[in-house]
Amino acid sequence: xxxxxxxxxxxxxxxxxxxxxxxxxxxxxxxxxxxxxxxxxxxxxxxxxxxxxxxxxxxxxxxxxxxxxxxxxxxxxxxxxxxxxxxxxxxxxxxxxxxxxxxxxxxxxxxxxxxxxxxxxxxxxxxxxxxxxxxxxxxxxxxxxxxxxxxxxxxxxxxxxxxxxxxxxxxxxxxxxxxxxxxxxxxxxxxxxxxxxxxxxxxxxxxxxxxxxxxxxxxxxxxxxxxxxxxxxxxxxxxxxxxxxxxxxxxxxxxxxxxxxxxxxxxxxxxxxxxxxx
Amino acid sequence: xxxxxxxxxxxxxxxxxxxxxxxxxxxxxxxxxxxxxxxxxxxxxxxxxxxxxxxxxxxxxxxxxxxxxxxxxxxxxxxxxxxxxxxxxxxxxxxxxxxxxxxxxxxxxxxxxxxxxxxxxxxxxxxxxxxxxxxxxxxxxxxxxxxxxxxxxxxxxxxxxxxxxxxxxxxxxxxxxxxxxxxxxxxxxxxxxxxxxxxxxxxxxxxxxxxxxxxxxxxxxxxxxxxxxxxxxxxxxxxxxxxxxxxxxxxxxxxxxxxxxxxxxxxxxxxxxxxxxxxxxxxxxxxxxxxxxxxxxxxx
Numbered sequence: 036x037x038x039x040x041x042x043x044x045x046x047x048x049x050x051x052x053x054x055x056x057x058x059x060x061x062x063x064x065x066x067x068x069x070x071x072x073x074x075x076x077x078x079x080x081x082x083x084x085x086x087x088x089x090x091x092x093x094x095x096x097x098x099x100x101x102x103x104x105x106x107x108x109x110x111x112x113x114x115x116x117x118x119x120x121x122x123x124x125x126x127x128x129x130x131x132x133x134x135x136x137x138x139x140x141x142x143x144x145x146x147x148x149x150x151x152x153x154x155x156x157x158x159x160x161x162x163x164x165x166x167x168x169x170x171x172x173x174x175x176x177x178x179x180x181x182x183x184x185x186x187x188x189x190x191x192x193x194x195x196x197x198x199x200x201x202x203x204x205x206x207x208x209x210x211x212x213x214x215x216x217x218x219x220x221x222x223x224x225x226x227x228x229x230x231x232x233x234x235x236x237x238x239x240x241x242x243x244x245x246x247x248x249x250x251x252x253x254x255x256x257x258x259x260x261x262x263x264x265x266x267x268x269x270x271x272x273x274x275x276x277x278x279x280x281x282x283x284x285x286x287x288x289x290x291x292x293x294x295x296x297x298x299x300x301x302x303x304x305x306x307x308x309x310x311x312x313x
Numbered sequence: 314x315x316x317x318x319x320x321x322x323x324x325x326x327x328x329x330x331x332x333x334x335x336x337x338x339x340x341x342x343x344x345x346x347x348x349x350x351x352x353x354x355x356x357x358x359x360x361x362x363x364x365x366x367x368x369x370x371x372x373x374x375x376x377x378x379x380x381x382x383x384x385x386x387x388x389x390x391x392x393x394x395x396x397x398x399x400x401x402x403x404x405x406x407x408x409x410x411x412x413x414x415x416x417x418x419x420x421x422x423x424x425x426x427x428x429x430x431x432x433x434x435x436x437x438x439x440x441x442x443x444x445x446x447x448x449x450x451x452x453x454x455x456x457x458x459x460x461x462x463x464x465x466x467x468x469x470x471x472x473x474x475x476x477x478x479x480x481x482x483x484x485x486x487x488x489x490x491x492x493x494x495x496x497x498x499x500x501x502x503x504x505x506x507x508x509x510x511x512x513x514x515x516x517x518x519x520x521x522x523x524x525x526x527x528x529x530x531x532x533x534x535x536x537x538x539x540x541x542x543x544x545x546x547x548x549x550x551x552x553x554x555x556x557x558x559x560x561x562x563x564x565x566x567x568x569x570x571x572x573x574x575x576x577x578x579x580x581x582x583x584x585x586x587x588x589x590x591x592x593x594x595x596x597x598x599x600x601x602x603x604x605x606x607x608x609x610x611x612x613x
Contacts, residue, residue, distance in 0.1 A: 216335070250554070308494045
């Protein structure tokens, strides 16, 4: 039974929600609108909503030529996808062992995983940076990817999922001659695709958007990830104050994730809040 | 959390080779990138190490006593605390209100959810750049709107009294969607019958019913959301690094930004390690609190 609400309170609620939604969307709308404006209109002291002259082409050309935007996007894709693939390859067998196999030291390892969940990246960042500096690894893809090769969160999440996998099927697979790794990749992991999808969204968004670590290990603009590259571009364009181009670059940087989110809203919301809903 | 119960009856012996194949890569990386570096940070915090120096000396608690005597440290603690104190209630009450309003509607809910959740997905560095422009003293949208209302322009980012508030507004804007989803999940786990029974018992108005039924049942969710938001707010970094760099006059210097400066700009590694240890201790205590709360939750 669905209760009826009075039309007045319903309309009022929609009014509040609609105004709230517009406030939330304003930065996005203002960013896109400004990216279409010419510098003259950007620096107008009076409020003017829409551009009267088209400045979009120039702004987007500037964004792609003055900032190595294409390169940044490729870096972002390479880095976040590599991190994701390595994380799953490393975590899945470990999660399977922790979920399904009694072995000596498993509770110690699990305790380590749970402790690892509490440590933010900013803590190990300092010694890892020093080690990378001595190994000559700064300013490299390795520096961007390697520290995130291990995700205790991925282990934790997959272990939760694997625990419900029927033991009989694993036993049957063993009788059929599957190795343990064969069981992980051919039998258990395929059933965990929803969990892996949620983790993928979480991981890709986290690392596409990350600033802290790239800021520390990357000084070479051609190796920057999108957020770092955007920050470098902002600092370089501040003198010229080319805000239109800066807004164009911001639009491009957020575009892939925003478009993906619009197409797969439910999965995105699940993937991003999985940390809070576990 | 149960870690050992499934292992009570050993089914068979697994040889060392198989086990190490499964567990070794993860364990080795866990030690290399998490356990060992964290231990090293703790050790370094008792030394005078600076990056590039040949050796290091044990100096006991000097870094910690320097820290306690440092005005910048206390300033960054105050700023971070103020930021958390603004973001947590701001984000939670807005998110709760939005979740309550959305939950009872059917039309347009998808649009609302997308609008409120969009900032969670969007790259914060890009959106901070946009916010900086919106909050610009003379050409920013915020001051354009204030002018329409007849209010004098505000120097949102360069006025020391406003800067941390402005950053907190960005933090609230960015975290509402996440908390809204958690509240919606909490609301959907409240049995409809309870709500209707309350209606029959005379808790007629929406606000009555909210205070008597929904709010108490949402208690565990609210507590959990509060701690999660606090943990995330404590780690504020992007908006500071992009927009204010700790200024004006250290008004937005926050813990993580201090650590970043000490460790990677001034290379005072030992001192930065001491800051990091303090940061870690606060984070861990909040997470332990969060786990306690999560364990007590009935739903989900």
